[in-house]
Amino acid sequence: MLTVLIVDDEPPARERLRRLLAEVGGVGVAGEAASGREALQQTVRCSPDVVLLDVRMPGMDGIETARHLSILTEPPAVIFTTAYDQYAVNAFETRAVGYLLKPVHKDKLAAALAQANRLTRPQLQRLAAAAGEPGRTHIAARRREEVRLIPTAEILYFQAEQKYTTVRHLHGEDLIEDSLRTLEEELGGGFARIHRNALVNVRHLERIERNPDGRYSVRVRGCAAALPVSRRLAGELLERFKI
Amino acid sequence: MATPGGTFRGDADSFYLPDFCASRAAFAVVLIAELIAIVLSIARQSSTVGFWGELARGSLFLLWVGLVSAALLCWLRPRLARLEVGRGSAAVLAMLTAVVAGISAGVSLLGRSQLVAGVGAGAYFPSQLWPFVARNTAVGFVIIAVALRYFYVTHQWRRNIEMRAAARVHALQARIRPHFLFNSMNTIASLTRTDPALAEQAVQDLADLFRASLSERHQTITLAEELAIARTYQRIEQLRLGERLQVHWDVGRLPGDARVPGLMLQPLLENAIYHGIEPRPQGGTVTVTGERSAELVSVVVRNPVNERHAEREGNRVALANIRERLALLYGGRALVKAGRFDEEYIVTLRFPYMACTPPAEATPGSPEARVR
Numbered sequence: 274m275l276t277v278l279i280v281d282d283e284p285p286a287r288e289r290l291r292r293l294l295a296e297v298g299g300v301g302v303a304g305e306a307a308s309g310r311e312a313l314q315q316t317v318r319c320s321p322d323v324v325l326l327d328v329r330m331p332g333m334d335g336i337e338t339a340r341h342l343s344i345l346t347e348p349p350a351v352i353f354t355t356a357y358d359q360y361a362v363n364a365f366e367t368r369a370v371g372y373l374l375k376p377v378h379k380d381k382l383a384a385a386l387a388q389a390n391r392l393t394r395p396q397l398q399r400l401a402a403a404a405g406e407p408g409r410t411h412i413a414a415r416r417r418e419e420v421r422l423i424p425t426a427e428i429l430y431f432q433a434e435q436k437y438t439t440v441r442h443l444h445g446e447d448l449i450e451d452s453l454r455t456l457e458e459e460l461g462g463g464f465a466r467i468h469r470n471a472l473v474n475v476r477h478l479e480r481i482e483r484n485p486d487g488r489y490s491v492r493v494r495g496c497a498a499a500l501p502v503s504r505r506l507a508g509e510l511l512e513r514f515k516i
Numbered sequence: 517m518a519t520p521g522g523t524f525r526g527d528a529d530s531f532y533l534p535d536f537c538a539s540r541a542a543f544a545v546v547l548i549a550e551l552i553a554i555v556l557s558i559a560r561q562s563s564t565v566g567f568w569g570e571l572a573r574g575s576l577f578l579l580w581v582g583l584v585s586a587a588l589l590c591w592l593r594p595r596l597a598r599l600e601v602g603r604g605s606a607a608v609l610a611m612l613t614a615v616v617a618g619i620s621a622g623v624s625l626l627g628r629s630q631l632v633a634g635v636g637a638g639a640y641f642p643s644q645l646w647p648f649v650a651r652n653t654a655v656g657f658v659i660i661a662v663a664l665r666y667f668y669v670t671h672q673w674r675r676n677i678e679m680r681a682a683a684r685v686h687a688l689q690a691r692i693r694p695h696f697l698f699n700s701m702n703t704i705a706s707l708t709r710t711d712p713a714l715a716e717q718a719v720q721d722l723a724d725l726f727r728a729s730l731s732e733r734h735q736t737i738t739l740a741e742e743l744a745i746a747r748t749y750q751r752i753e754q755l756r757l758g759e760r761l762q763v764h765w766d767v768g769r770l771p772g773d774a775r776v777p778g779l780m781l782q783p784l785l786e787n788a789i790y791h792g793i794e795p796r797p798q799g800g801t802v803t804v805t806g807e808r809s810a811e812l813v814s815v816v817v818r819n820p821v822n823e824r825h826a827e828r829e830g831n832r833v834a835l836a837n838i839r840e841r842l843a844l845l846y847g848g849r850a851l852v853k854a855g856r857f858d859e860e861y862i863v864t865l866r867f868p869y870m871a872c873t874p875p876a877e878a879t880p881g882s883p884e885a886r887v888r
Binding site: 282283284285286288291292308329331332354357358374375376377 | 655694695698699701702703704705706707709755756757758794795797798848
């Protein structure tokens with residue numbers, strides 16, 4: 274039997290999907306979630322086959338939630354639901370991503386469930402860009418079978434390693450798979466690239482120092498070590514902070 | 517002329533020639549006739565009568581042509597307006613050319629009469645009849661044709677602008693967010709099974725709201741009616757947002773019979789919920805307060821500020837729209853202020869208190885009760 278997780282911030286909308294799923298048959302409701310964060314927890318706990326995900330939710334929206342879901346070892350298939358959102362619908366349409374318009378028709382729900390697919394991470398990344406997502410609110414990191422959400426405001430810096438990227442944040446460190454280039458694109462102006470392998474959160478930047486050898490390095494609040502600034506990016510950084 | 521609102525009052529106003537019965541138009545005709553007379557006098561300064569003589573006879577001739585034409589157009593305008601544009605223009609062209617020819621012939625004949633010869637003013641009149649008439653008719657024909665073309669093009673241009681303005685006002689007015697419509701439909705679809713009575717209520721509320729939104733523009737309603745519409749809107753949103761939405765109404769001191777433009781308060785509540793409550797996982801409270809001093813009524817809508825989304829386009833459009841409509845009703849005496857103060861977004865409306873007397877057949881307080 275196919276198990277489904279219902280994610281929508283509006284109780285009547287969840288209620289209706291639950292009833293429709295019962296009428297479609299051959300489907301079990303694994304659970305309900307009222308927010309993106311809850312959806313992640315529920316997915317980890319009961320690993321549903323399909324997640325019905327509302328696009329417009331307070332806090333973390335549906336597309337961002339889908340991106341966090343995609344870092345799981347066995348991510349569920351995702352079907353987006355939306356009442357009205359031209360940009361998102363255009364994006365789903367052109368990328369052949371499953372979506373349903375609310376109020377959802379029963380036969381369309383059945384058809385969508387029958388062909389629900391997992392979405393790949395590059396696919397989701399392009400989707401987010403096309404749907405005009407306002408920017409990521411969190412970075413998701415996987416720790417064994419748990420997904421940890423780090424609010425972007427709490428991130429100190431990212432440092433690229435061989436295969437992974439380390440996120441250094443207010444409560445420690447985590448490993449993620451996103452490249453610095455995509456992170457830089459998606460997080461936008463709040464972060465500054467200081468080196469081929471480092472992206473720093475501007476709001477936690479403490480000071481920029483000039484070393485005896487003429488090179489620069491930056492100090493990030495709460496971190497003992499100084500991060501080196503590459504020669505190529507030093508000019509840009511100094512220009513940005515008018516030093 | 518068309519009214520500023522962009523509506524055309526029947527046939528007579530859709531005709532492209534200006535209304536020559538109006539004193540302004542008659543004055544313009546006199547002015548233009550004089551200007552042409554001056555130009556012609558400068559241009560051909562004949563030795564026989566000198567500049568002033570030239571100006572005097574030119575003016576006399578042109579004023580006769582201009583004012584007779586204006587009088588004819590004033591008198592025949594309703595009939596001309598009923599013709600289709602091509603025929604009407606041909607008729608006007610023929611008629612005015614005939615006026616020029618007729619007056620030219622009259623002037624020539626007058627010049628040969630005993631009357632003119634008696635006072636020795638023969639030099640002021642054309643010596644030959646037919647060449648004079650033919651020349652004036654030809655010049656008149658060309659000038660009239662060009663003038664008609666000018667009036668036609670300006671009229672089209674003005675009508676185009678008015679239509680665009682009307683379309684814009686209409687688009688602003690009938691605007692309830694589609695997002696709201698579809699979400700409400702989804703809620704109702706859910707309620708039809710779980711709570712049919714509530715679903716029925718929601719359908720009625722939605723119908724009332726759309727009736728108010730689709731009603732004719734330029735309408736004013738009472739403040740009590742507007743408050744009822746806003747509460748209807750809140751009831752529908754409440755079904756969807758549940759406990760996340762709290763609305764605190766403190767409007768007991770507002771005069772229910774004050775005259776306001778329809779859908780003045782509802783868009784403010786809609787914006788407050790859309791920008792202030794919906795994006796917040798924990799929800800929040802929208803506060804609507806109203807005060808009335810001796811002459812002024814003020815309504816204040818406040819909502820918590822959502823950090824992630826700055827002020828959006830939709831909000832500014834709605835505010836500009838309300839500002840415009842209040843200004844239409846109250847002129848410069850109405851005020852719309854909006855801005856962020858600490859953790860709140862506050863919109864203040866202030867306008868003079870003008871009571872409107874509801875018509876006898878309408879029930880006060882129901883959204884159907886409209887006062888023109």
